[in-house]
Amino acid sequence: METKSTNYKQTINFTPELITRLNELLTHYPADKKKSALLPVLHEVQDAHDNWLSVELQEKVAEFLELKPIEVFEVVTFYTMYNQKPVGKYMFEFCSTSCCMLRGSDDLIDYTCVKLGIQPGQTTPDGMFSVAAVQCLGACGYAPMMQIGDYYHEHLTPQKIDQIIEDCKAGKIIIHDK
Incomplete structure (x- = not known):
């Protein structure tokens, strides 16, 4: 093989x-x-x-x-939770199933990718950010949402995405509980 x-x-x-x-x-x-x-x-x-x-x-x-x-x-x-290639320090995993899609997750994925200058599945040249569309993250009542590391970010808007990106750049976003 x-x-x-x-x-x-x-x-x-x-x-x-x-x-x-x-x-x-x-x-x-x-x-x-x-x-x-x-x-x-x-x-x-x-x-x-x-x-x-x-x-x-x-x-x-x-x-x-x-x-x-x-x-x-x-x-x-x-499983999408396992990465087969290098990813950014901050992996933005957007839920892309029904509830989140109906609440605009597609537009937020596009918005985030344009803002970062990458496509879904890519990593920024500085290795800081990756964006991926993933299957259900189990928080339908909080749509649209994404996961970064161990944490959910819910009821997303373009303004919240902007703030999350700035907080990541400033080192204010926690990735893991460890």
């Missing part, structure tokens, strides 16, 4: 702290069912590697969990 090559290089760094965290996660699952830990392990590994998972890093996860690489590839390519 031929795989598509990318020009993205990633340093794989399974630090002692990361391995300790991954081993702690494994204690929450049956010892003979390591695959059960795949999703949280991928989150931890992605967080520790600039928020993306190269093919080589996915292979390292497979080795760690004693899985076939394809078992990891299937999951990473299925």
Whole structure:
């Protein structure tokens, strides 16, 4: 099977702290069912590697969990929460399902992309911002909305987008609770 090559290089760094965290996660699952830990392990590994998972890093996860690489590839390519290429420090993930679309998420995605000078799926040249349309984020009552890291930003308007961008540039937006 031929795989598509990318020009993205990633340093794989399974630090002692990361391995300790991954081993702690494994204690929450049956010892003979390591695959059960795949999703949280991928989150931890992605967080520790600039928020993306190269093919080589996915292979390292497979080795760690004693899985076939394809078992990891299937999951990473299925879920939008796993990034297969470098993304910006601030990943603007706009909900693009019915409730948000009816409340104007398409227009807000376009507005944000024009403001940042990129297209959906791209990253700004300074590596600060990426924009993506994702499936339901489960906050339909707060549409239109987006997620940045672990946090939701709801009832969005162009003015709120402007403020969020400025807050990100000023380092005022928290990405993760860790």
